[in-house]
Amino acid sequence: NAGVTQTPKFQVLKTGQSMTLQCAQDMNHEYMSWYRQDPGMGLRLIHYSVGAGITDQGEVPNGYNVSRSTTEDFPLRLLSAAPSQTSVYFCASVPQGSSGYTFGSGTRLTVV
Amino acid sequence: DAKTTQPTSMDCAEGRAANLPCNHSTISGNEYVYWYRQIHSQGPQYIIHGLKNNETNEMASLIITEDRKSSTLILPHATLRDTAVYYCIVRVAGSGGSNYKLTFGKGTLLTVNP
Numbered sequence: 001n002a003g004v005t006q007t008p009k010f011q012v013l014k015t016g017q018s019m020t021l022q023c024a025q026d027m028n029h030e031y032m033s034w035y036r037q038d039p040g041m042g043l044r045l046i047h048y049s050v051g052a053g054i055t056d057q058g059e060v061p062n063g064y065n066v067s068r069s070t071t072e073d074f075p076l077r078l079l080s081a082a083p084s085q086t087s088v089y090f091c092a093s094v095p096q097g098s099s100g101y102t103f104g105s106g107t108r109l110t111v112v
Numbered sequence: 113d114a115k116t117t118q119p120t121s122m123d124c125a126e127g128r129a130a131n132l133p134c135n136h137s138t139i140s141g142n143e144y145v146y147w148y149r150q151i152h153s154q155g156p157q158y159i160i161h162g163l164k165n166n167e168t169n170e171m172a173s174l175i176i177t178e179d180r181k182s183s184t185l186i187l188p189h190a191t192l193r194d195t196a197v198y199y200c201i202v203r204v205a206g207s208g209g210s211n212y213k214l215t216f217g218k219g220t221l222l223t224v225n226p
Contacts, residue, residue, distance in 0.1 A: 004155075031212045042199065042216030043156070050212065058213065090155050094212060098144055098205030100158025101214065 002026050006091050006104035013081040013111045021076040021107050023091030029102070031094045032074040036060065036087040037106075043090060049074055081111045116200045121221040124194075130187040132220055134200030137181040144205050145176060147185045149196040150219070156199065159185065190224045197221050 007022045025032065033048035045058030049068040063085060065077040074093075078085060091104040117135040124130040136145065146161040160167055160174045162183075167174045173186040187194055199219040203212075 033212070033214075035216075037153075040218075042218050043214070044216070045213055048212065088153065092155075092214075098161065098163075100146060100148070100161055101156070102158070103155030105155050106153070 004091055004093055004102050004104035006089075006107050008107060009105070010108050011110070013078070013109065015081060015083060015111060017078075017081050019078050019081065021078070021089055021091075021109070023074045023076065023104060024072050025074075025091075025093040025102070026072065027093065027095070027102065028071060029093035029095045030071070031096070032068065033058070033092050034064070034066065034074070034076045035090045035092065036085075037090065038087050046076065046089075078109075083111045085109065086111045115215075116202060116217055118198075118200050118217065118220045120218070121223065124187075124190045124222060124224050126192060126224050126226050127189055130185075130190040130194065130222055130224070132185040132187075132198050132200075132222060133182065134185070135182045136200070136202050139180050139202050140204070142204050143202045145174065145180075145183050146201045146203065146214075147172070147174065148199045148201065149194075150199070151193075151196040156216075159198075187222075190222075192224050192226065195222060195224045 004025045030051050034046040035043035037043045044060050047066040049055045055066050089107045092101045094101045147159040148156040150156045162174045176183045197219040
């Protein structure tokens, strides 16, 4: 198992550009989520999904869209990048029940 | 989810046990205690979790007080590679989207010294 795979690892965007951060898991986990982490802070939940076709907003959803067409993939779209979206983005997945989450290695995004 | 309180930072000598406390005085009866760590901006890593009983795995031990209002993560023989931010999180485990949210605080920066 590869676990949770995030691509790209690094990205620089210009203000106003759009892009998609990819997240894929091969563990057949029902639940997937996206977090962002700003310097010196804990992770904040952006969006999450409890299964294919079902998504919901987290703590900081503005400026981001998600979709879940398959169990494996949960892409995060930045609609119009802003400098405030400069952050490290982590994708995570977990099966139903009490297991711990598996996190990806992160995407480091800089918006200039 | 219940809030947790952790010390901002702790030091530990290499080879000694590291005991990381967490206070979760408002925990509900169906909330589990989870511990994660994050090494130098890598993705968080799951360590251990428990409901009522003490738990042990290959990484650590989790001691939960009888009233469940606090817990301690124990790394029995800390190494330099255990230097990380450790997060204590409580959440309900079960079906339902909101049960799967993790609320991260700032955690405890554990520094293991040679």
